[in-house]
Amino acid sequence: MLNINNLHVSLEEEDKAILKGVNLEVKAGSVHAIMGPNGSGKSTLSYVLSGRDGYDVTDGTATLNGEDLLGMEPEERAAAGLFLAFQYPVEIPGVGNMTFLRTAVNAQRKTRGEAELSAGEFLKEVRAKAKSLKIDAEMLKRPVNVGFSGGEKKRNEILQMAMLEPQMCILDETDSGLDVDAMKLVAEGVNALRDAGRAFLVITHYQRLLDHIKPDVVHIMADGRIVKSGGPELALEVEQNGYADLLNEVA
């Protein structure tokens, strides 16, 4: 599904290299986790994949189902099935959450040549999905993320994911800021979406989320590279010993 090959990325403004040769393959139906010290490039990778401005890809490729992601506009990537749950969801005053969701859902359907959802169909679906994430009707009416608590913002990201039903879901520290119960809700939301045609790339610092969302593969990213990959036990190792041993080992 997602293939990243020797990806090198620098900042457009500073000519500073952030990603220094990332290789990653995520197959349909699987869940991969990326862990790694602060500043190692995890968010940068997710931004570059989803098409944020400000980065120069100096080498390498990234494809989704064989299509070149890096040549697409952000909205084309979304329509192709990519979704990023942001580490820092953006507040948009004056745009209702509901309007935003409906515009997004219908824009993607339109790009894919599908019929738009009627207002009634949409409402039914959004209510059901919001309920399972304990997002109340009041929050749906409010402007996008404005005045939402940290945890509410993260749940709102998962609601968007649930509505958009993407194939390749990247979750950037969706667990940070969530209380224990919310973490469970979010994990349930993710698990409900797991199926053979969909894959997840979960960026996290903590083993705890991975207790709920069981990864098939865990990667350690350091200084712009994936330095080690392994099974779920790798996450436990990080939890217990930190990164020092691991990084010394590969150095």
Place this chain on the structure above:
Amino acid sequence: MALAEQKTDLAEARLAAISIPQAGAWLSEARNAAAARLRRMGLPVGRDEYWRYTRPDTLTSVAPVAAAVFDAQDEVPIFAEIETLHIVFVDGVFDAEESDDLTGENLEVARLAEAGQADIHWAQQLFGQLEAAAHTHVDRPLAALNTAIAPDGMLIRVTGPVTKPVHITYRHRDEHSDACLHHVIRLEAGSSLTLLENGPAAARFNKVMEVEIADRAAFHHIRAQGRDHERRAATHIFARLGTESRFKSFTLTANGVMTRNECVIDLQGDNAAAHVAGAALGDGDFHHDDTVFVTHDALNCESRQVFKKVLRNGATGVFQGKILVKEGAQKTDGYQISQSLLLDDDSVFLAKPELEIYADDVACSHGSTTGAIDETALYYLRSRGIPRIEAQDMLVLSFLAEAIDEIEDPDISAEIILRLQGWLARHRH
């Protein structure tokens, strides 16, 4: 030439060029008094502090600059879907054929041109009075000129709740027209009225609206200044508010080489609230000036000024807004925000927010910002699959939302949003 002399000469030239229609005693007196005020003040020139950001010459010249007539065939006229008491002026001339009968429940409606012939009329207590009272802090000579020369206008007295809005449409057919209208509206205690206005009116339009809102009365005003790009307008609203009364005014301005909208609000009764808002969209040789002066002269009143401008291709936006809190006007809650969204580097926004406060127990805030489209928000929307253009439009509307929120009726705000979307669709690269 000395400044004062230059200004008086401009005024004399304007008055001399106009033959003021015959009228009954009350109107003639009011007009003569206004002409005397005007002679004293003179017309504005570029060196006047109050006209620092807006060149007054095309508004004061004897003849107007010609303006091509514009026919918006791609849109149905605004407010057309709303059931109203419809009044039509063409190039400033009342159109009886197109207008509805001037009657309605709880309404007394008359034309200034006709009522002015009578010996007495209720409007004589008000006509020119609010305008005359509005020169205490700064001169507003174009309003005095209007009182002196306006041949017509609507006199509307509201005696109770009016459910059907009064709707005035100003059509523009003559490239050289120079229209001048003066409306007087009086809302008796406990009454309410919604007034809709739309249209370019003329190549040049000078309009004054004096509104007296008695205790517990509510006045809603929504206007859409026409899409004709070449038209010019100088408008004034003078509002005086009684106890527990409400005033809400929203203006949409899309296009227009020259617009100066002044709004002078006087909160005279306790617990009253006045909100004035505007959304302006300009592309290219667009100049739009909102000048507002709110005086708090009673207890526990609220005022809000919300002005938003979207500018591109060298368009200019101006905001001059003042909140004056008089001695004793305790518990005043004053709010003022003026913001521009610049869609490129060529456009300019000039703002002069002012507060002058002589009471100690008040809460006043003001802010002014100039910014561009928020790239992070744009990326966020696009990452959800919303195409760039649509995402950008969403952000423009989001920027304008605080002003549009001042419109209470959802059908009317839907009409306004439709126009905004239409403008955005027509003004892309």
